Amino acid sequence: MNETSPIPIRIYSEFTKRDWPELPEAAQDTLASFLIDLQKDPENTEVIAHAQRDAAGQLGFEFFPGFTVYWQIVRNEHDPFGQPARIEVLALRKMGIEFSETEKRTSPEDESSTPEPLDSIDRVYSRNGRLGNLAMWGTLHVSRRTRRVKGWIVDSWSRGGPPYLNPKMHWVSFPDYKFHHMSLNIDFRSTIEIGPEDQDIDPVRLVFVHGTLKQWEQDWLEEESKKAS
Amino acid sequence: MKDASPVKGFLRAADIGRSRSSILNQIQWTMAILIAGIVALQFVRAANWLTILFAALLSVHSVLFLIAFIYFMLKRPHSLRSETFDYKISELNLKREGDIDIKTSEFIQKRAGAIQAGLFEDVLDPSTLKRSSKPEDRKGPGKR
Numbered sequence: 001m002n003e004t005s006p007i008p009i010r011i012y013s014e015f016t017k018r019d020w021p022e023l024p025e026a027a028q029d030t031l032a033s034f035l036i037d038l039q040k041d042p043e044n045t046e047v048i049a050h051a052q053r054d055a056a057g058q059l060g061f062e063f064f065p066g067f068t069v070y071w072q073i074v075r076n077e078h079d080p081f082g083q084p085a086r087i088e089v090l091a092l093r094k095m096g097i098e099f100s101e102t103e104k105r106t107s108p109e110d111e112s113s114t115p116e117p118l119d120s121i122d123r124v125y126s127r128n129g130r131l132g133n134l135a136m137w138g139t140l141h142v143s144r145r146t147r148r149v150k151g152w153i154v155d156s157w158s159r160g161g162p163p164y165l166n167p168k169m170h171w172v173s174f175p176d177y178k179f180h181h182m183s184l185n186i187d188f189r190s191t192i193e194i195g196p197e198d199q200d201i202d203p204v205r206l207v208f209v210h211g212t213l214k215q216w217e218q219d220w221l222e223e224e225s226k227k228a229s
Numbered sequence: 230m231k232d233a234s235p236v237k238g239f240l241r242a243a244d245i246g247r248s249r250s251s252i253l254n255q256i257q258w259t260m261a262i263l264i265a266g267i268v269a270l271q272f273v274r275a276a277n278w279l280t281i282l283f284a285a286l287l288s289v290h291s292v293l294f295l296i297a298f299i300y301f302m303l304k305r306p307h308s309l310r311s312e313t314f315d316y317k318i319s320e321l322n323l324k325r326e327g328d329i330d331i332k333t334s335e336f337i338q339k340r341a342g343a344i345q346a347g348l349f350e351d352v353l354d355p356s357t358l359k360r361s362s363k364p365e366d367r368k369g370p371g372k373r
Contacts, residue, residue, distance in 0.1 A: 009355060012340050013348040020358065028358070035355035054334040058341070070329070070337045081304040088349075090340040093333070126330055139330055155331065186336040 006039035008086040010074075019092045019188045027064040034063045035089070042073050042084045058090060068093045092188055096120040096144055101194040120144040121192070125220045133161045134208045138172075140220060149174045153184065153192070156209050163204045170198060170209070177210060251309050252301060256294045263287040 023031065037044065052060040052068075060070040070091040073084045099119045121141035128137045136156035143150045151174045157167035171182040171194045181195035251257075267283045301309050329337070343349075352358065 006354075009352045010344060010349045011352055012344055013350065016350060016358070032355045032358050035352075035358075039355065052329045054329040054337075056334065056338060058329065058334070058337050060329050060333070060337075070333075070340075072337075072341060088341065088344050090337040090344070091333075123330075137331060153332075184332055186332050 006036075007042055007084055009035055009039060009089060010086050011089045012091065014188075015089060015092065022094070022188060023064075023067065023092070027067050030064045031067075031069060031092075034061070034069070035087075038071070038087055042087055062095070066095050068095060093186075094189055096122050097141070097184070097190040097192045099143075099150070099192055099194070102196070119150075121150050125216070125223075127216050127219075129212050129216070131208060131212070133158045133163070134165070134204070135159055136209060136212060138209075138213060138216065140216070152213055153182070154209055154213070156205055163202070165202060165205050168205070170201075172209065172213060177213070179206065179209070253294060253297055253309065256290055256297065260287060260290045260294065263290065 020028065038047065047061060048059070050061065056072075058070060058072045060068050062068045069089060070093070071087055071089045074086050074088055076082055076085045097120060099121045120143075122144055123139045124142050125140040126138065129135070134156070135158070136154060138152045138154040140152055141150050142148060152172040153169065154172050155167060155169045156165065158165040169182060169184065171180040171192070172178070173180065173194075179198045179201050181198050183193045183195065185191045185193075263283055263286055267280060267287065270280045270283060298309070
């Protein structure tokens, strides 16, 4: 095999039947070209430099506005430091999360009235943070419809000592900072369903998340103002 | 009092054997033991053949160390750093703006598992995707 031989691509089972047809044609063309380029040079420094990554070494790239592809480079078991054996395409995602609130739908009056149009939320900022044994990550989201800040998706937990908090995800609405139960489903079309307010939240978790989010919002605003100036 | 010495600092920086650090740690340790052995042999005035044997072993290890170092330097440089360094880099990577968030990371790792379990298709030429994957009854984008 010479150096320019394209590397095989392995795609997840729902790719061709379910997700690919959902892409706009221009996005399909762009993705096909992107994969061809990746096949030729899977470690293209330009792509790697602009890709998102996670701790496991999987990569993500917004190949078309609003659409991201995730992949990993697999090497031969017998030669783990050698040339890539194949590229595995792990997911396609439409950015933006479809947003729904269960509480609003449950009241009987709502059934007769015109249903509120579905909104999507876009991630604009993300952070990880620790304070002693407490840790959390959060992503700030704005409404796609109004472009106003809608709230935070927050996961918080403790590690290595007291206070002992199990990992728990909340939707923290903006600007009232109410903690809601939530269910987040990540897929080609991601959805988030906001449940009722969490009344039993541990006070330590509450104070920690609250304080951290306020600080992060300040940082976000500062960063945004720097970008604007 | 000032912190003890540059020697302490050097030892800390060298970090030999304090943790499972660089991939070459075992070879480094063997070399250190062989050098100590050669020095000890001089003190006890051991037979020359024993010193020669230790010196030969040390030479073999030095060559092996050099080869391995150059190999990892070219192929996998981060293996030459300590695990702590790797961990810190991963942590920093996690904190980079715009990185894959934890929920998405969990999702794509599940997908990687599904592929490993045999739920995949192989694509030899991505340019065929457009022709082969659009069923006739395809709905437009945004409709499912």
